[in-house]
Amino acid sequence: SQTIHQWPATLVQPVGSPLSLECTVEGTSNPNLYWYRQAAGRGLQLLFYSVGIGQISSEVPQNLSASRPQDRQFILSSKKLLLSDSGFYLCAWSVDNPGSDSPLHFGNGTRLTVT
Amino acid sequence: QKEVEQNSGPLSVPEGAIASLNCTYSDRGSQSFFWYRQYSGKSPELIMSIYSNGDKEDGRFTAQLNKASQYVSLLIRDSQPSDSATYLCAVNQAGTALIFGKGTTLSVSS
Numbered sequence: 001s002q003t004i005h006q007w008p009a010t011l012v013q014p015v016g017s018p019l020s021l022e023c024t025v026e027g028t029s030n031p032n033l034y035w036y037r038q039a040a041g042r043g044l045q046l047l048f049y050s051v052g053i054g055q056i057s058s059e060v061p062q063n064l065s066a067s068r069p070q071d072r073q074f075i076l077s078s079k080k081l082l083l084s085d086s087g088f089y090l091c092a093w094s095v096d097n098p099g100s101d102s103p104l105h106f107g108n109g110t111r112l113t114v115t
Numbered sequence: 116q117k118e119v120e121q122n123s124g125p126l127s128v129p130e131g132a133i134a135s136l137n138c139t140y141s142d143r144g145s146q147s148f149f150w151y152r153q154y155s156g157k158s159p160e161l162i163m164s165i166y167s168n169g170d171k172e173d174g175r176f177t178a179q180l181n182k183a184s185q186y187v188s189l190l191i192r193d194s195q196p197s198d199s200a201t202y203l204c205a206v207n208q209a210g211t212a213l214i215f216g217k218g219t220t221l222s223v224s225s
Contacts (some may be wrong), residue, residue, distance in 0.1 A: 033211050043217035044159070044203065059211065089159055098212045101147040101166060104205075106158040 002027035006107035013114055019064075019078040022112050023091030026072065031093040033074040034104060035066055039079050039087040049098050050074060057098075086114045117142040121216035130225045134191040138204030138216055141185065147207040148180055148187045153218065154200045160221050163189060194223045 003026045013019060027030045035047040046059045048066035056066050063082060067075045072090060089110045096102035128134045136150075147166055151159035165171045165178040165187065177190040177215045187206075191198055201218040208214050 033142055035165075036215075044215040046214075050210050057211075090192050092122065094212075099209045101207065103147075103149050103161050103164055104213055109158045 002031075002093070002105070003092060004093055004107040006089075006110055008107065008112060010111045011113065012114070013081050014015045015083055015114055016080045019076070019112070020079055021076040021087070021089055021091075021112075022046065023074045023076075023107055024072055025093045027033040028093070028095070029071060031072060031095070032097055032102075033068065034098075035074065035076050035095070036090045036092060036106075037087045044090070047076070051097055061080060083114050087111055088112075117206075117214055119204055119216040121202075121204050121219045123217060123221050126219055126222040127222045127224065128176075128194050130194060130196060130221075130223055131195050132222050134194045134198065134223070136189040136191075136202050136204075136221065136222055138187045138189075138206075139185055140187070140204075140206045140214075142206065142208055143182075143185065144204045144209055148178070149191045149205040149213065150176075150187075151203040151205060151215075152153050152200045152204055158205060159203055169212050191221075194221075195225045196223050199223050 034049045036044045050068045091107040092104040094102040120139045145196040150163040153159045163178040167181045171178045175192045179188045201220045203218045205213040
């Protein structure tokens, strides 16, 4: 069966510091991968999605970036964190391409607090 | 801007009652609809998917879809305290990932 791993589970970082969150999927090949953010009192905001190695689509321009160096690995990065980057970061995967009938399956998430 | 709207709640029901959660969406082209349950501090968990007009039942859960009215609902029968969570409605959109509503918080009292 497929599993998705995210780490770390929690993270406290000062403003201006860099960020790297990693997500890996096991038990499937060619997954479609997503990064969402859930800020306090707000819904799930799509940040990036990827349909293949090196293919990244950005939904919201900001100081975050994403990379997919391997088929089942998705990384979210920032060079300098802002206070507004605090939130619950969720990695997800789907079988079929974005916009298809496939549901998303989420990892356990990373709770980021920027101080 | 495509949107998915949910009443934020909280929706409070007594144990054993039926909880009714509602969702409206703006994109008439949407074809796939999902309900996720999210416990406090946890990630969303898929509980139901529905693709055709009408009802779909899975245990105590029933999803209802009316594409003409752009309306999706989730009924939870015999509500239990363990059903207390935030329920997220998600809708597909051509060419991009699922769009989520902000969720409805359900509280089931024993």
